[in-house]
Amino acid sequence: MLADTQQQPLIDRIRDIDHPEAVRRFFGLLKELIDMVNLPNGDARLAFTVRQEKAAITAHINFFQALRIQRQRRSEVEYHLTIKKSCQDRLKTIEELVFEPLTEKSDYLAVIIGQSNVHLLYMPVLRTCWEDCLLELVETSKRGPHSARHNADVYRAAEDEAFLSEVIRLADDPTLADRVSNGNAVEEPEAGYELEPALPNQPHNLILFGPPGTGKTFALQPYLRENNSFITFHPSYSYEEFIEGIRPEVLNGQISYKIRKGIFYKACMSAIQQAGYGTLADCLNDSVENRTRKLKKAPAYYLLIDEVNRANVASVFGDLITLLETDKRLGAANELWLTLPYSQERFGVPLNLFVVATMNTTDRSIALLDIALRRRFSFREMLPDPTILGVIDGIDLAQLLRTINERIEYLLDRDHQIGHAYFTTVETHAELCAVFRDRIIPLLQEYFFNDWAKIQLVLGDNPAWGKDPDLRLIRIKKKYTSVAASKLFGEMPDSVDEIVTYEINPSLKDDNCEQIPADAFVRIYQKQ
Template identity: 35%
Template sequence: MTDPIPGARRLTADDLGIGVAAPAVVLQGSSAPDASPLDPEDPQFLEISRLREQFGGVILTGPPGTSKSWLAKESAVLLTEGDESRTEFIQFHASYQFEDFMEGFRPKQDGSGFEPREGVFLRLVKRAGDDVENRLYVLVIDELSRADVGRVFGEALTYVERSKRNIPFSLPSGDELAIPSNLYIIATMNPLDRGVDDVDAAFERRFAKIEMLPDSAVLRERLDANGVPDDLAARLLAWFGKTNGRAKKTPAASVGHAYFWSVVDEDSLRDVWNYQLRYLIERAFKYDEPTLKEVVGGWNKIFEGPVAGTDPDDEPDETP
């Protein structure tokens, strides 16, 4: 081994955030990052709030671009009165583990062995349980179906159910834990993810489900607010409705309204296609060349002006 360069700093795994010492990644995310704050009277928020009296959590399920992450995060803000200490936002992924979520072990600084390390869920459970005012705490889990939820939750999966709150169980460290009734989980999920069946089996009795679909009314309102010309907005909305109508037979073709959140003119709309939508559409219809050509052709006509004999407002049912 060569001698260190004089004056150089030696970095540890903690410094770099890698290896066994790396902390769980805690992210903030939104499918509509510049959207307005959620209205406390919003029907979807009121439904999420109401369901916490009966369920341990709620899963917002729908295709990409339907504002699931934004609604989950904003609902958490309202439920906790904006108190960031009572909210955690995490995103599951294929390598997310029990050690990240509940507890794991990490080497001691002196090299004498290992010590327990609390995961994000365990920390929030303890804060909620220690709250003498019994205020509400909210955990937002983005992309719930991307991880092996049974392994990530472990025995805690049983106790997130509303009827089993405050019942103690043992952690691998030997410590005893009870999930308090003032902790609520809001999760998001893409129904096309490969892990969806496992999530359904694990949570079907424990969590409520709210379906979130592409919404032409939300898109129309956003395009108006962005100052998109009426004729361009009408042609886009017609394509949006027709494409989501096709999603009844081809669910992967669902196009969420949030894809178009930053559209202000033709150039920005072309960017949405060139850098995002094109790949979604090609993947959805890769085994159906005729339909792919129709969808792409319909998109191109958005920029050609109205087609004789068509009514842009005559939009098919877009519910996938």
Template identity: 40%
Template sequence: MREIYDWAGWFRELAARVAEGGETALIEKARQVDWSGEPELLKRGERGIDPFSFIYTLAQKNTRNQRPRVYPSVAKCFGLESPLSDFGNDDFYMFPTPPPNAAALFHDSKNFSPELLWRLFGQAVKDEPQIDPTTFRDVLKIRYVAQVKLTQALSLINPDFFVSVDALQHLPANKDMDLKGCDHGGFMSALNNAKRAFPGCRACEINTFVYSHYMSKPPLLKRESRFFQISTNAYGSDRWEDFDRSNAVYTDSSRQGGDPGLWETAPAGGDGRGSPYPLTEPARGDVILVRTGVRKGRAIGIVHRNDYAETDGLNDRSRLHVYWINKSEAGFGPGVQTDRVAFSEVTPTRSTYQAFRHAAAYQPTFMLIDKRDGNGPIGPRLPSHPLNQILYGPPGTGKTWHTVTHAMAIMEDREVDEVTQEDRATVKSRFDKYRDTGRIEMVTFTQNTTYEDFVEGIRPVLAGGATPGAAKPAESGDVGDDVRYELSRGVFRHIVDRAAQDTDQRYVLVIDEINRGNVARIFGELITLIEHSKRIGGDDEARVTLPGSKTEFGVPANLHVVGTMNTADRSIALLDTALRRRFVFEEMMPDETHPGISEDVGGVDCRKLLAAMNRRIAVLLDREHQIGHAYFLGVDKLPVLASMFRTRIMPLLQEYFYDDWEKIRAVLNGNGFVQRSGPPEELVRSNLVDADRAVYNLLPADDDRWTSPTAYRAVYETKASAEDGNATPAA
């Protein structure tokens, strides 16, 4: 998008040529231009042609039909060398444009002297304009001239310096100023505010951003705008100058010897494989943070167009076209480093985002990004996590495993899916650190868990020692010489107290197997306090006095509760109503397509095996007793599959079906693992049992059929040549 500001250089050169030639040359050349119809400019005589009226009339000819005729004619008449690109692309001509019916002249040709306009023009066209306040005021007194019209013309005469007041008015820094009635001082004050808000940017870049964001629908920046980061020198030479000139960023394929098939691949990790850059993901309005190395920021831009996202756009000619809104070069300070990958999305917890966010040079930009017309934050998407949630599903679906992921997503203000994609060991390491600092607590409910264990209660301790977390001695004092009783805090009281004293941080309590305990008895009256509206600071804040310590107690809004529930133990429909009403429930069912499940274990497709068994269990029992995919994770050899099936799957099926072996055989499609035989003949002869009574037995542990691929395939292949499971009756 190098051409987007070609108009600025073109108008800048035109203004310089007008200043060089003076009034006589302007009158002569203005009459030579092919205006595509006689403009009002030429109808008022020679003295009606002044530099402001000429420039403003030219800007009015800014349509796709007019540009190809008028602009080349002007360039020819004035001998301009600055290029203008595709006249049919409106993106290349985003400058202040008067409406077709607007008065383009800066006078009414009556009692008019052009010397005043030429004087102001001479002041404005300089590289460092020095506008005389009196001249500015006197021009505003001319009929048909007002603040918007005058400053729009100034922004065309010197696009590197001036921004029109209709654009300045939209900036949050100028929201309290009445610029449509301002004098020179008010205009310059608003202009300086704009330049502070867009460090290092030219006035034409500010104008374009304001037009694209504040004066267009939909606005450029959105509440859901995402953040991405890119390096200027990830592959050697620094590309910042090209980024700046072209108003675009890109990754480099030259490091791959020019191989176009590899240009979009990130550097290889420890496994020797790379991962694709998310180049197709940035959309219009997303934010690009540009850095050089890991210690220096270079710029911030807003995506205008993404070539990579177009059909066949993944090639080394594509670019991410941006509007620059900050071009400050700034170090990040001692010890601060960014991500090292050349291009990636960054969330608020990533080091690159934090480095830019806290660097003084980029503070004005984040203030701009965080507010739109002063209506509040529009920055990066911050996930909204429920205060109370329960992950529920059959055994082996990864509920406890996912509590770690959910807890980290809450702690770091991130999406759960984003955390899930990270290396598990890294996530678990961060989780453990939060546990060590007390910001995450874990507890498992059992049938024996009580209110005293969870909240607070009196516990016996040996004399001379105190229970960790003890509140204060009970009034009963000592009992005997060896035992004393103390009022001790439970895990819930501990984490609530810590969260209440540190409201700027999030805390998470993980309750595993929450449905195994008697929730009404464990929470007691505190079940009400975990409601969103009843939290401290909520619309209906509630507190209670704890019966043991007589302490006023409330639950802060920065404490999240994440529970797990095994539906094989108890259906969600049977849960305590108070619990169901206060928690959000997220179902976690078996995932037969999980990448950790092998499709070829000695000829056995474990995905099909799991899916076939679960289809039958859902019919013979219910969907809440299906087998979780976790049982099959890491199963890569037939002996491992056999051991897992014999020691884990078969006992689980026995528990599910209460030793109804015929249904277990049906789940396995009669594959031979469950042997059926008749009763001993002597019992039949003695009339102790019926002759048609079936006796069931599992295969012996050392039977070769446990490691037979045919036996497992028989579960999901109805035509497999498995044994029918019938054995010869014992004699």
């Protein structure tokens, strides 16, 4: 291919930027911009320009800069995303972001993100601000035209992965065009790829399940440090929020309906960009061999879902249920893709995307999960670990937890045990009292539906255990015999059963921890 007059400036700017991965990421963003504004190549409202003095490639919408990549004087590659000034307060807490007005009196700002903080490009709040701004810029009364300075090949590179790859190759090797034009065959050096895949040795779809306080969410922290996606499910969470959906928007008093991508779609985008693709379309348009090689060698990207069973999981995942299977993912042996119902885009789940979720077994049983989903996820149980607990004021917290959980498992089941996390921060007797008052006893009330006799059994406060009355955390307040009931009501109630009422130890309830001796807890697991 011999570079023409429009291709050559583009090739030169890509060479100036000197970062193929950053260029591909920029063109992926540019493809999203094109899809959102829905303007064809050559439309007077749209101009993609290349500027030699700033070593930049810029997208303009109606005289406004909307997106830019640039590198000046060998400094770090920068991405500039335009947002409305009113959005700045929503982003001020992100210290790595730099804000720059487009002009002195402009209502818009450029958010500048360096290559070292490239993960910030995919923060949902920033993307929402940017996307909202693009839709406003399209409707502004400050029209083009831009045809005189529009570089049509920038638009083409955003839409055509093969063409983008070609100009990147030309930027990397300036002699390539001459060799091709002279009729010489260009031999590609054989890539020295490793035979073994670089993907982690873990299930692609994993659910960590167990009782509360067993460290399920804590186990996600190492993934969060790598800037992966995180979401917490709730009962009203839907497919439209997770994959894509149509949402109403009001602009200049007019209601319009736009297709918005959900966090799962964006996670898949981030994963394929780790493999060097700009968009999912680029990935799907590539050859099977290239796609398989790239996705197997790409860094892993994680989507983390907390409290996965609190949503209607089968409804949220919808038609993706088949695509989640390891052998059906893009880059796998039996890869599949489908057409999304709203955007009509082809969509697949890349091989380097890993889904890790947590599930609280007291919230809903595993048996209630959709059987098709259960087959596609691996399950790893996380149980209480008393061995990490120590001794506080002569109270063996490990033995205390073991005894309480053994009693709960007998009276209920193993899914309702109490996790070690309830005690890991306890360092003093007062803190232990607070944990029982504010967390353990209310949890037991919920477990046993205020059956105080069973709560007494769990805490060793039942009379047969031999605890002194003053040491009991749950005490009998009063027993109503027939005589006492007649005195209370003036007559005998219909029920003739003996009624017993209970109360929490007043010293514990009133936070008088000095009145609660250590023996009150020791005697939970140690019989007199």
